[in-house]
Amino acid sequence: MxxxxxxxxxxxxxxxxxxxxxxxxxxxxxxxxxxxxxxxxxxxxxxxxxxxxxxxxxFDFSLPEVDTVHESKDRTVKFLFKLKDGHKIETVLIPFHNKYSICLSSQVGCAMNCSFCFTGTQGLKRNLTASEMVGQFLQAWRWLAKNRSGEERVLNIVFMGQGEPLHNFDAVKKACEIFLAQHGTSIGVQKITISTAGYIPGLKRWSLEIPGVNLALSLHSPFTEKRNELIPINKKYPLDKVLSYIDKIPLNKKQFITYEYILIKDFNDSPEDARELGAILVGKSAYINLIPFNSFPGSYYKRPDLDKVEKFKEVLDTFKIPTLIRSAKGDDVLAACGQLNSKN
Ligand code: SF4
Known part of the structure; x- marks a missing residue:
């Protein structure tokens, strides 16, 4: 081949x-x-x-094949791609003012087994190659050019789809280099974000090898027991170690770390959870994304009511940490955060 x-x-x-x-x-x-x-x-x-x-x-110039496309009522687009070996992966285009962010998958399945995530139920099948990640971008762009002509502007790339990107560092790094190359898509380094559950070996490589690329940490609970349940690798790489490692990384002036927090009803959505979260992040170059839980087939967690979400944010506001409540784009087609799976 x-x-x-x-x-x-x-x-x-x-x-x-x-x-x-x-x-x-x-x-x-x-x-x-x-x-x-x-x-x-x-x-x-x-x-x-x-x-x-x-x-x-x-050389082979083929790209992942578009298997299925789901369009959400809010114009989010979810692609199911078929790879050469028959495996399938999902990619999501998220609209904002006729421009798009693209959420790329980095692995088929995922080894991290997070309890709030549909992908985590699949286990890890294999890593994706750089070409399979770049291919998701090119195929999604071409779909836009054909189906929403004039809107083919994909301005942000987030590695937040299926897989733990830092667990497949070499290929993710190469895909970033291809996106950043000035003769190619020439996407700005500040427009690419890699998300991690806190895989420290990969964090070390990110900070040394592609430090300008933004980082988002899946935090989800400041308390050890709860975080162990949500993100089992917390037992191996505990949050305090991950945070103290991140704290030592020199960030450039405009750079900040995004902390993702999935809010689950009656589990991690109390004022006490918010106060502890604020206490561990206060004073850092931090930005918090609050994501009300998105359910998936077989999930046992629930989404909190909006007033509970807003109260959680009010507590964080007292710490003066910029916090955004993320709307659940694409949840009607299982395209929202934590809902991706290869079997759809
Ligand atoms: S949340 Fe991310 S790291 Fe955790 S299982 Fe899902 S894809 Fe993997």
Whole structure:
């Protein structure tokens, strides 16, 4: 089987051209064609014939196949993609003012087994390759160009779909490098966010290798017992260690860490939970996203009433930490946070 073209970052491509005595300027041409113009055909403009033949003969240009598309009444779009080995993954386009954020999956299933998450019930099947992550982006963009012409503006990329991105660091890093390359999609580094359940080995690599990319930590409870239930890797990498590791990472001026907090009825939604959460985050470059729980088939947690959510936020406001209550976009098609699964 030929390797995928979409697994090559810009420097891989330049090196490959040099090693094969081809003109290295083709790297910019190819990135421009496939990532900026997002063409689905072979590149034929401004490229020497020998370079074109080399790539046609040696690389695979296919992308994950669109299996099913669900459109939510709030215009969220959920894709089920079929991969070459038959595995399936989900990707979500989240609209805001005719622009979109895309939520990418990084693994088939997930090893973290979080109790509030549909993906966690699947177990880990395998890591995705960079090309399978870049492919989700390109296919979603093309769907927009075809079905919502003029709206094909995907301005933010969040690795918050299926999988723990820092558990598949090499491929996620390569996908980020491809998105960031100036001749390609040239998405700004501050427009990419990686979410983690607190996997410290991956956090270390993120802080050293792609530090400008934003980080979102799934926090969900400041209390050990509750967090152990929600995020079992808390037993191996406890929250205090994760937070103290994050605290030591130098952030650039405009950078902050997002702390995600899923609010579950009568479990972690009391004023006491809010006060403890505020106490551990006060003084940090923090931003809190409150996410009322989204149910999925077989889930036993419940979503709290809106007034309880608002009271939780009021407590956090007293700590002067910027806090946003996230609306559940796409929950009618199981596209909201924690609802992704490969069997839909
Ligand atoms: S919340 Fe994230 S890390 Fe936890 S099981 Fe779901 S996909 Fe994995």
């Amino acid at each position: 030929k390797p995928s073209f979409y697994d090559l970052n810009y420097s891989d491509l330049e090196m490959l051209l040099k090693q094969n005595n081809l003109n290295s300027s083709a790297a910019a041409v190819l990135f421009n064609w496939h990532y900026k113009k997002k063409q689905s055909t072979q590149c034929y403009e401004n490229i020497a014939k020998d370079s074109l033949i080399f790539f046609q003969d040696n």
